[in-house]
Amino acid sequence: MSADTLLKFMLGAGQVRGAVVQLEASWQTMRARRRHADAVQLLLGEMAAAAALLAGSLKFDGTLVLQLQGDGPLRLAVAECQPDFGLRATAKADAEAATVVGLASLANAHGGGRCVITLDPRRSGQQAYQGVVALDDARGHALPDLAAVLGQYLRDSEQIPSWLLLAADAQRACGLLVQRMPGDGGHARDADDADEAFARAVHLASTLGRDELLQRTPEDLLHKLFWQEEPRVFDPLRPHFHCTCSTHRVADMLRALGRDEVESVLKERGEVEVTCEFCGAAYTFDLVDAARLFRAEVDQPPAPRDAQ
Numbered sequence: 001m002s003a004d005t006l007l008k009f010m011l012g013a014g015q016v017r018g019a020v021v022q023l024e025a026s027w028q029t030m031r032a033r034r035r036h037a038d039a040v041q042l043l044l045g046e047m048a049a050a051a052a053l054l055a056g057s058l059k060f061d062g063t064l065v066l067q068l069q070g071d072g073p074l075r076l077a078v079a080e081c082q083p084d085f086g087l088r089a090t091a092k093a094d095a096e097a098a099t100v101v102g103l104a105s106l107a108n109a110h111g112g113g114r115c116v117i118t119l120d121p122r123r124s125g126q127q128a129y130q131g132v133v134a135l136d137d138a139r140g141h142a143l144p145d146l147a148a149v150l151g152q153y154l155r156d157s158e159q160i161p162s163w164l165l166l167a168a169d170a171q172r173a174c175g176l177l178v179q180r181m182p183g184d185g186g187h188a189r190d191a192d193d194a195d196e197a198f199a200r201a202v203h204l205a206s207t208l209g210r211d212e213l214l215q216r217t218p219e220d221l222l223h224k225l226f227w228q229e230e231p232r233v234f235d236p237l238r239p240h241f242h243c244t245c246s247t248h249r250v251a252d253m254l255r256a257l258g259r260d261e262v263e264s265v266l267k268e269r270g271e272v273e274v275t276c277e278f279c280g281a282a283y284t285f286d287l288v289d290a291a292r293l294f295r296a297e298v299d300q301p302p303a304p305r306d307a308q
């Protein structure tokens with residue numbers, strides 16, 4: 001089993017940048033932790049690969065959250081990438097998800113599907129960023145896959161000409177992103193050169209099929225596609241499975257739910273069990289834990305003021 005890898009690269013004189021990602025162990029863990037219908041599972045693989053690619057292409061210190069809010073059998077799908085490329089993903093779907101294929105039938109059955117990209121900063125006080133796009137093209141036609149949605153988002157919302165390919169199967173989840181570097185030094189000729197370099201890179205990348213993307217190693221893939229463009233490849237990054245759930249976070253969630261709600265569940269079942277949607281971990285709070293939960297709220301010293 002090859003290690004999970006994200007390779008960032010630049011081509012030629014640096015007017016084109018990109019990244020290739022291959023998830024294997026992390027993807028196997030995500031698949032094993034939560035079972036979904038095949039079509040949903042494959043879409044989640046593409047989303048995990050895309051989240052790693054997007055996180056790698058942004059100068060941003062925080063969590064990238066990629067969401068699909070569907071109006072078909074897929075209600076919601078989420079993939080998250082932490083600053084250290086810790087990945088997790090989950091989905092909520094109806095039973096009919098087992099009978100359909102493709103993004104449009106899964107999430108955009110009535111043209112109301114949305115893709116939401118959130119950048120949640122690691123340090124409090126920094127502004128979160130959220131971009132929302134439809135799953136249709138400019139003429140209102142349903143886009144065929146997630147790569148087309150994200151390509152349109154990067155071009156239209158981020159103003160970065162971009163080309164993507166995403167693929168997933170039972171073994172791996174992979175992606176390739178190629179982007180024209182923003183800025184052109186102010187010279188029309190430089191801009192033309194950059195446009196040309198980007199067009200050439202897209203032409204070369206377009207020869208790649210999904211099967212090949214899934215089979216070749218990232219190093220091999222970059223060499224095969226771009227050897228004429230003299231790719232500069234940066235040190236490999238290591239995406240991995242990581243769920244950020246914890247007893248502490250579940251306790252916060254129960255506190256937010258309120259004492260009455262928690263006590264009514266306790267009365268009925270004797271304990272409150274919360275299962276993490278992402279990794280399947282179960283957190284159980286009995287009467288004693290629950291009492292402590294709300295007593296802590298009262299006994300807790302005032303939170304320290306932010307030193308800044």
Ligand SMILES: [Zn+2]
Pocket residue numbers: 243244245276277278279280281
């Ligand atoms: Zn978890």
